[in-house]
Amino acid sequence: MGCTTSDDNYDNNNYPSENREESREDEEEETFKDFAEIGSKKKHYFINIYFIDGKTIGEGIKKIPAYVCTVPYDKLNELKEKFWNSKKKYRRIWRALRECCESDEGTAVMLLEAAEMACLNGDLRQVISLENPDYVFKIPNYCICDPVFERDYNEIKEKNKDIEEKKIKIILYYLAENKNINIHATNKTLVKKVKEEFAKKYGIDLKTHKVRLLFRGQELLDENLLCYNNVEDMSKIQVMVNQK
DSSP states (O other), X not given: OGGGOOOSOOOTXXXXXXXXXXXXXXXXXXXXXXXXXXXXXXXXXTOSOEEEEEEEESSGGGOEEEEEOOOOHHHHHHHHHHHHHTOOSSHHHHHHHHHHHTSOHXXXXXXXXXXXXXXXXXXXXXXXESSOTTSEEEOOHHHHSOOBOOSOHHHHHXXXXXXXXXXXEEEEEETTTTEXXXXXXXXXXXXXXXXXXXXXXXXXXTTTEEEEEEETTEEOOTTSBGGGGTOOTTOEEEEEEEEO
16 A cells, blocks of 8 residues: 555654745645636636535545546546645655555545544645644645536536436547447436446445546536536446546
8 A cells, every 4th residue: 555655755753834834835725726816816727716605525534625627537647647746755654655545445544544544624725744733734625525527516407407308329439448338318317327237247346446437528417417527318427437
């Protein structure tokens, strides 16, 4: 695990002083802010990003306020990589935190405990070391949970509520194997059901693997109907599978 490697510049008793690291950390925090802050402070290609009132995403220590953005999926991944790759010091800790963010909630808790760290306010956005709680490791929300990839969550659902249900055939393109499979559904089939059908065809265990569906640069969310993302007959959807 990332919390057991030793090829970094980490010393349990040598945390950076506030004065020595203040300038570097201020610069990083300005670059890697939560989406809502970026959209409200200055012009940026992550404009039109906002929180959904009263909604949350994730579970346990990965549970954070839900937020919406218009960023294409590939650009979001680029921003995540840029954040993690910017952490040149204390790499062992940062690698452990990255594993926490990319794991399910139960695994994240075990990784955090193994690294002898704890969440400052109940979630992974601010984490401290139990040996030196004065130093706070800050993680932007988009590295913890993916946003809702829709321009207006409520407006889209209201708009599609009364759409007539019809049978459709969708093409799932499995990136890892460069294969297409056809799925028969309706425009009001839940995304979750499509994932389950795909997993069944390929013998994928959803308890140990995460299936993601990408359509027109946006990730399809489990609780949404296909019509919420304008999926129509013969639409082609990309499929990614990762271990949890």
